[in-house]
Amino acid sequence: MLQKKRIGFIGSGNMGEALVSGLVLSKATQPENIFCADIDPELLAAIKDKYHVNVTQSNLEVIQQSDIVVYATKPQILGMVLKETAPALDESKLIISIAAGVPLAAIAIGLQKKLRMIRAMPNICAFVKESATAIAAGEYVLENDVAEARAIFNSVGKTVFIHENVLMDAFTGLSGSGPAYIFTIVDAMADAGVKMGLSRKDALFLSSQTVLGSARMLLESKEHPGQLKDRVASPGGTAIAGIHTLEQGGLRTTLINAVESATKRSRELGELMVKDFIKINENESNGK
Numbered sequence: 001m002l003q004k005k006r007i008g009f010i011g012s013g014n015m016g017e018a019l020v021s022g023l024v025l026s027k028a029t030q031p032e033n034i035f036c037a038d039i040d041p042e043l044l045a046a047i048k049d050k051y052h053v054n055v056t057q058s059n060l061e062v063i064q065q066s067d068i069v070v071y072a073t074k075p076q077i078l079g080m081v082l083k084e085t086a087p088a089l090d091e092s093k094l095i096i097s098i099a100a101g102v103p104l105a106a107i108a109i110g111l112q113k114k115l116r117m118i119r120a121m122p123n124i125c126a127f128v129k130e131s132a133t134a135i136a137a138g139e140y141v142l143e144n145d146v147a148e149a150r151a152i153f154n155s156v157g158k159t160v161f162i163h164e165n166v167l168m169d170a171f172t173g174l175s176g177s178g179p180a181y182i183f184t185i186v187d188a189m190a191d192a193g194v195k196m197g198l199s200r201k202d203a204l205f206l207s208s209q210t211v212l213g214s215a216r217m218l219l220e221s222k223e224h225p226g227q228l229k230d231r232v233a234s235p236g237g238t239a240i241a242g243i244h245t246l247e248q249g250g251l252r253t254t255l256i257n258a259v260e261s262a263t264k265r266s267r268e269l270g271e272l273m274v275k276d277f278i279k280i281n282e283n284e285s286n287g288k
């Protein structure tokens with residue numbers, strides 16, 4: 001479905017590169033159909049070297065070359081980037097924003113145009129084609145737009161289609177930000193292994209492989225995590241002793257609090273960005 005589509009990235013940092021990596025690895029489209037813009041020429045050179053895609057420091061050039069434009073800059077500068085790029089956009093292009101917190105309605109304010117827009121919240125595991133991505137459609141999308149957006153994100157992992165207003169911030173707090181929680185957990189488990197006398201290399205490998213194996217069992221067995229936990233924890237054994245300590249440390253509450261904080265921060269970012277986009281427009285109409 002994407003073979004003939006030219007896909008452009010405005011911002012090619014952590015998440016932009018993760019998507020490029022996943023798209024190239026999956027062969028969903030050819031590297032010559034991928035266009036990356038960024039302000040950092042060294043980063044662009046490294047991306048060209050690794051993935052053999054087209055790179056340029058000009059956002060406008062990427063938009064001109066692309067059928068699908070993915071906005072992958074930080075939310076805090078999105079208003080400025082939308083203002084710069086809006087003149088090059090029209091209804092012939094599908095626009096995808098992956099900015100945390102920023103509603104499509106705010107992007108419409110930033111662009112001052114009615115365009116075909118999709119909001120997506122992928123995660124960094126797109127690098128290895130294992131993203132969990134939530135996708136929501138804007139008002140003016142055409143029949144095929146959601147299918148194309150899903151094809152992009154399915155090629156770098158798994159997708160769910162949601163209603164933006166209700167749930168996107170929660171997905172941002174859970175699966176968009178989730179890899180950061182898991183990386184922290186793995187780092188801490190590796191520290192624990194080192195404390196117990198393992199080499200750092202073995203400890204890190206074993207904790208990473210343990211997370212990978214546990215995730216695969218959850219997804220493949222379809223058993224409830226509580227049931228799987230019970231299969232590890234023998235009566236009077238080691239795992240239940242460890243779980244007791246986790247519960248004493250409030251692991252479950254801490255993780256719930258973490259997702260709640262990140263969801264609230266996503267909402268807060270959205271509110272801040274709406275104000276920012278309105279201010280940029282007012283300054284422009286006042287000739288500032």
Ligand SMILES: NC(=O)C1=CN([C@@H]2O[C@H](COP(=O)(O)OP(=O)(O)OC[C@H]3O[C@@H](n4cnc5c(N)ncnc54)[C@H](OP(=O)(O)O)[C@@H]3O)[C@@H](O)[C@H]2O)C=CC1
Pocket residue numbers: 010011012013014015016037038039040043059071072073074075077081098099100121122123124176177
């Ligand atoms: N990181 C993640 O795991 C996830 C991020 N996201 C979203 O993805 C977006 C990007 O995040 P992330 O990749 O982490 O951020 P990064 O800062 O890593 O990437 C953004 C890139 O855009 C570049 N940039 C800055 N200004 C401009 C400009 N005017 N034109 C073009 N490029 C510019 C930055 O350069 P420089 O660094 O030199 O400023 C940087 O290389 C955000 O909106 C974030 O909310 C969504 C899901 C997960």
Ligand SMILES: O=C(O)[C@@H]1CCC=N1
Pocket residue numbers: 100172176177
């Ligand atoms: O921390 C952030 O704001 C971004 C969005 C989701 C994951 N990382």
